[in-house]
Amino acid sequence: MNNRFSDQLIAVLPRLRRFARGLTGSVVEADDLVQAACERALARQHQFQEGTRFDSWMFRIVQTIWIDQIRSRDVRKEDGEVAEDRLGSDEPVRRIEARLALDEVRRAVDRLPADQRTVLLLVTVDGLSYKEAAEVVRVPVGTIMSRLARARIALQSHLEASGAMRRSTNDAEAQ
Amino acid sequence: MPKRSDERLIAYLDGAVDVTERREVEAWLETDPVARDQLAALANSASLARLAFDDVMHEPVPDRLLAAARGETVSSNNPTKIVPFMVWRGSARRGGLRGSWAGLPVAASLFGLLLGGSAAYLGVSKFMPGGLGGRPPAVEMAAADNAWLENAAGYFKLSASAGDGLIDVPATSDPHEALQKIGQSVPQGVRLPDLKPWGLNFRGARLVVAEGRPAAELIFTTDNKAIGPLSLIIGSSKEPDAAPTLARRQDVNLLYWRHQGRAYVLVGQADAGYLWGIANDVAWQLDAV
Numbered sequence: 311m312n313n314r315f316s317d318q319l320i321a322v323l324p325r326l327r328r329f330a331r332g333l334t335g336s337v338v339e340a341d342d343l344v345q346a347a348c349e350r351a352l353a354r355q356h357q358f359q360e361g362t363r364f365d366s367w368m369f370r371i372v373q374t375i376w377i378d379q380i381r382s383r384d385v386r387k388e389d390g391e392v393a394e395d396r397l398g399s400d401e402p403v404r405r406i407e408a409r410l411a412l413d414e415v416r417r418a419v420d421r422l423p424a425d426q427r428t429v430l431l432l433v434t435v436d437g438l439s440y441k442e443a444a445e446v447v448r449v450p451v452g453t454i455m456s457r458l459a460r461a462r463i464a465l466q467s468h469l470e471a472s473g474a475m476r477r478s479t480n481d482a483e484a485q
Numbered sequence: 486m487p488k489r490s491d492e493r494l495i496a497y498l499d500g501a502v503d504v505t506e507r508r509e510v511e512a513w514l515e516t517d518p519v520a521r522d523q524l525a526a527l528a529n530s531a532s533l534a535r536l537a538f539d540d541v542m543h544e545p546v547p548d549r550l551l552a553a554a555r556g557e558t559v560s561s562n563n564p565t566k567i568v569p570f571m572v573w574r575g576s577a578r579r580g581g582l583r584g585s586w587a588g589l590p591v592a593a594s595l596f597g598l599l600l601g602g603s604a605a606y607l608g609v610s611k612f613m614p615g616g617l618g619g620r621p622p623a624v625e626m627a628a629a630d631n632a633w634l635e636n637a638a639g640y641f642k643l644s645a646s647a648g649d650g651l652i653d654v655p656a657t658s659d660p661h662e663a664l665q666k667i668g669q670s671v672p673q674g675v676r677l678p679d680l681k682p683w684g685l686n687f688r689g690a691r692l693v694v695a696e697g698r699p700a701a702e703l704i705f706t707t708d709n710k711a712i713g714p715l716s717l718i719i720g721s722s723k724e725p726d727a728a729p730t731l732a733r734r735q736d737v738n739l740l741y742w743r744h745q746g747r748a749y750v751l752v753g754q755a756d757a758g759y760l761w762g763i764a765n766d767v768a769w770q771l772d773a774v
Contacts, residue, residue, distance in 0.1 A: 319554040320546075327550070328541040341547055348553035415537035433499065434531050435538050440501050455501075459492035466530040 315355050318364045319348060325365065325436060326372055332431040333376050335420040343379070347372045366438070369446045373428055380424060418468035426461035429454055434462070489513055494524050498531065545758030633695055634741065634750070638734035640693045641716045641752035644704050652689035652704060664690065664701075675701045675719050678770040683763055684709040695720030695748055715753035717767060722748035729764060731757055740764045 326347060330340035350371055351358075358367055419427060425447075432443040433454070440458075444451045496502050497510040514521050644652070654666045664677045677687060685705040693702045700720025707713065722743050729742040740760045741750040751764045 316555045320551060323546050323550055323554060324542050324544075327544070327546070328538045331541050332538055341550060344550055345553045348550065352554075352556050412533070412537040415533045419534060419537065430534065431538075434534050440496075440499070455492055455496060458499075459490075459495050462495050462527055462530065463491055465534060466526055469530050469533065470526075 312355060315352070315358075319351060319368070322365050322368050323348075326368055329369060329431050329436060330372055330376070332416075332419055332435060333373070333424075333427065335416065343372060343376055346375050350375065363442070366442055366446050369432065369436075369438075370448075373446060377424075414472045415465075415469065418465050418472065421468060422461050422464055426457050426464065429457040430461040430465065433458055489517075489520070491523065491527070494520065495527060498524065498528055545756075545762040548757050551758075633748075634732055634734050634739055636694065637716075637718050637739055637741075637750045637752050638737045640702050640718065641714075641737055642735060644691065644702060644716060645714045653691040655689040656687045664703075675703070676771055677703065678717070678767045680705055680715075680763065680766065683707070683712060683759075683766070685712065685715060685763075693718060693720075695722075695750070698722070700748070712755045712759050712763075713753055715751065715755060715763070718748075718750045718752065720748045721746055724748070729761075731760065742768075744768075 323344065326344045327340060330343040330347075331337065334340045334343060347368060351368060358364065419430065422430065428447060429443055432438045432446055433440065438446070440451050440454045444454045447454065449457075493502075493506070493510060497507060502510065514524060654664075661677060664675055675690075680687070684707045686707065688704045688706050690701050690703050693700050695718055698721050700718050703717045703719070705715045705717070707715070723746070724743055726745065727741075727743040729740055732739045732741060737752055737754055738757060738760055739750050739752050740757075741748070742764075743749070749764075749767070751760055751767065753760065755763070
């Protein structure tokens with residue numbers, strides 16, 4: 311076992327979980343996906359090229375496994391699953407409202423087509439550059455830009471329609 | 486005439502335009518209030534998208550994923566496996582103009598609300614190998630500690646199953662009053678950590694024995710089944726300081742350490758990741774590491 315390889319893998323786990331959570335919309339499926347990605351990465355660690363970005367390599371593995379999964383089965387989940395166990399019984403009302411707004415955002419992301427969702431998560435949520443995202447998804451940068459634009463516009467429309475943007479704005483004004 | 490499109494505005498927001506394009510977009514924004522509004526809305530929705538997935542970054546990584554990353558498998562029958570909680574110290578970077586999002590105040594406000602829920606994680610480096618604690622977790626207790634860990638597991642199971650009947654001092658409207666009462670019996674007194682960000686509510690305290698001395702068992706309950714009821718036992722100790730150590734006794738997990746004459750043990754059925762996170766929070770609040 312290459313300890314340095316495992317250390318790199320452990321360091322990137324939170325970001326992989328976030329990416330997978332956004333892709334699957336499910337806590338359990340996301341962790342299953344990340345676990346499968348870890349196992350694949352360890353089995354193929356000889357394929358990782360030193361000097362290239364480890365995180366991008368792992369994102370690509372997660373994305374590839376996920377694509378394989380949604381091709382082989384219809385992965386759908388129930389609304390609200392993302393919010394499981396997140397609302398404590400005694401949370402202040404304002405915090406609950408904030409969480410509801412963010413649940414709405416997660417649902418809006420979940421409604422995006424898979425290719426748009428992937429790019430949104432890589433670029434907007436994780437902060438990859440367009441070029442890095444293009445390398446992960448293996449499409450031209452122009453495709454990343456157009457997918458991202460469609461995703462952002464759709465997200466904005468969903469949020470405006472659901473009132474999540476308005477709730478967050480009201481919340482800011484109430485501060 | 487440069488192309489005016491949402492795609493262009495988004496690339497501008499993401500810092501993915503060159504100098505010429507940036508100037509063109511800024512000139513466009515100066516003369517077009519609709520474009521400015523659209524830019525603000527796009528920035529706002531992007532900030533919300535980031536916030537919506539921010540919680541994940543602060544969650545303890547489940548044992549099974551840490552084990553998978555090490556090429557191990559997690560067995561529930563392996564009572565001495567140590568899986569330290571690793572902390573993510575921030576995103577790789579934030580690109581371009583993202584620091585000047587027009588919608589940032591809205592998102593920041595929302596973040597402020599959520600921060601309370603995740604603030605507990607801010608102190609986690611205290612327990613991290615290489616952090617202020619500076620030491621990797623020990624692999625297992627010394628044999629002499631076994632009895633007291635067995636007792637601690639037993640105390641937890643008893644308080645979890647017996648309800649309020651065993652509590653010496655129930656948490657009233659003022660939980661600190663409960664602590665004051667029980668603190669009279671415990672050398673050095675006891676302070677109460679606020680574990681509400683974890684969904685844990687203080688239910689009361691009772692006197693127990695740790696390392697042959699009086700100790701306080703602080704009993705917490707929660708609706709969160711992933712964490713479950715939990716006890717924090719704080720007693721005095723003459724033993725030298727000891728690094729945080731994870732152990733398992735009687736089907737419950739224990740995280741145990743000593744610091745400056747006090748012994749601490751966190752007991753519950755939560756998995757190791759949660760215990761590490763909560764223990765870090767306790768250590769941070771009580772200056773106990």
